[in-house]
Amino acid sequence: MAEHLLEVRNLSVEFHTAAGVVKAVRDISYHLDRGETLAILGESGSGKSVSSSAIMNLIDMPPGRISSGEILLDGVDLLKMPAHERRAVNGRRIAMIFQDPLSHLNPVYTVGWQIREALTTHGTAAATARAEALRLLTRVGIPEPERSLDKYPHEFSGGQRQRVMIAMALALRPDLLIADEPTTALDVTVQAEVLALLEELQQETGMAVLIITHDLGVVAEIADRVVVMEKGVLVEAGTVREVYRNPQHPYTQKLIAAAPGKGAMHEPAARTEPVLSVRDVRKRYGAFEALKGVSFDLMPGETMAVVGESGSGKSTLARVLLRLDEPDAGSAQWKGRDLFTLSPAELYKLRRDLQMVFQDPTQSLNPRMTVYQLISEAWLIHPDILPRAKWRDRVAELLVQVGLGPEHMGRYPHQFSGGQRQRIAIARALALEPQLIICDEAVSALDVSVQAQVIALLDRLRREMGIAFIFIAHDLPVVRDFADHVMVMQRGKVVEFGTVRDVFEAPREGYTRALLAAGLDPDPDVQAAHRAARLKRA
């Protein structure tokens, strides 16, 4: 009997690309036992997913190459196995679930078919597989399991799809489940449910779980031990509590310090004359009522966060305010004028006051324009802001303001990291000297340490330039650090509005409390207390 269920020893993986050899992971070692949960924590580019891909034999070779190391499953090296034996391990002994279940389920087959395939591939008889698929769907909590077997992946919600993935992965009761960011794309309440389901199933089957994540909260919630990776190197390992309380490596220290939700909360000044006054906004898309009468006031230089789960209408609200979509009813007074009744020409003039920063800077920046072109384009459209002779100096100034440099002017978006691209998007919004910036999940796609920097930047701009922010987010700790007021939305309606302190410390509504309770705290002790409270309620 081998010492551990899984042991990765001195694994190095490199990728041969046009730009040269990239060493994705270098000499990493870790182990995992039955019934245990190990988290691999790291930011984008840390190589945290590479070792699990190597375990699952999912690395394409070429361009990938495993240059050294062994991966022992019960003492047998997976890397030295003949191909047919290796294939038989996947699905039966090791299974995997992924971040985005929609793209990871085959769109043209029913979920029943896909679960049955997991069984029949490894020799289960078709009739048995049918009954077993039904049992699995029932177990993971899919409503109407009998009918759901014949549905296609697109007919389920995100959380349900991840449950289907889990049912499929656990079909043959594997010894090891690898979960690659399994809850990153899900709402907080759904995330809590899926993590709870994983834990239950782990207790039932005694499997080991290897969870790959960037989220300290997920680590605190589910893991026994954690290894931290940075740029392909394993920099720290230990129990979750040890690593959180007493991080040794500077990178781990930085990561823990950057976790949002710990700073002082804003104390907004008394509310006076609002700059934006929104009343009873309604919008429907066909039969779906996205906004059912939303009203709020926004003070100058204030940050109002809009939180809620997917389908709550928060992004629709942003689009309607900027008239990217036309509202069905309601008014939005901006400096005494109704945004919703402006003619296209008036709206065009007013657009410079109202800017938007989107979630994905990779998509919102034209890849064929230089940073200089991207930022100065605004002045091409609104020539009265700045004479052409001053453009270069002003772009340089804006770049410095968002923490980049004048030397970045001639570069293209792909030459920057995600966080830098979001800074460019912010500089572009600032170029028009707006008075209101609507941020739609503007920091959601960024790594934690980068997120903290971008939030600090936005906060500084708010203080120095008096810009008001509508900050749409699903991530509550970020909101806690940045917002003055919080508006909680659910199914197109405002359920709670208050100062950040009121909402976070004394939430009035059950829905707000549920949202806050579902959020994960990076501190394993705090999270353990949350769990205890949750179990008591249940």
Next chain:
Amino acid sequence: MLSFIRKRAVASLISLVGLIVMVFFLSRLTGDPAALFLPVEASAEMKDQFRELHGLNDPLLVQFGRYVGDVLTGDLGESLRKARPALDVVLEAFVWTLWLAIITMTLVTGAAIVVGSLAAFRAGGFFDRLSSIISLLGASVPDFWIAIVAIVVFSVNLGWLPTSGTGSLLHWILPICVLFIRPFGIIVQVVRGSMIGALSSAYVKTARAKGVRSGPIIFVHALRNAMLPVITVIGDQAASLLNGAVIVETIFGFPGVGKLMIDSILQRDFNVVLAAILVTALAIFLMNLLIDLAYALLDPRIRH
């Protein structure tokens, strides 16, 4: 599903009506129909008689109404050369073309899917390069040239196959092989491109993580997703065969609708030409409907 079919059928019907209008005006407005339909040496008297007989002196709208009525009752006029209903002449030839197209496209589709999929599975490998060269050649070489070379090599020099005509199964081999080459070259390329995308998709990664074998990964998981763009191209290629492979049919003396059209144009048998246009167009509309159905069958998201 039924409403989907109905919607598609209505859309096709609209195009079909447009086509009938166009064919009518093609025959009436591109000069004097009497001059078009009658032999060049016809006298002015004969032309007058012809106009009177076919009501060509009536207002255009009346003529159009009569024409639509005729089309709906399947009366497309007489073949002037064969003294039989034009529709019968065309349908006779069309059956030959239809068989030629069905057999060729079945072979092409099967072969192109297998070759393209395998090339995509090991993209950049030896088989991929070999199939790329062959398919590129196939897509570029003119078919009349291949047809002539094939006749010279296999019929004249080797004496294995007949040069032209339809008497036996052997007669089918050369036309099918020649018609096979171009669609095969094109479809292989499309299958390959589409399959490379499908094979690098996330759901294929899931299938590999489940331990699914390479065969089902390629032909069950990836192929069905990759088929949508391929089906469009298969439709295009099949349509050009249904139109009558004019040159190849003529070279091999194959009595299909393509050869019939050329012969009728040369003989100024205008009713046959119009009937042939209408029949092939109808066939292409039906085929497009089948292709839309195939889309819906392959992808549940289109059905919903």
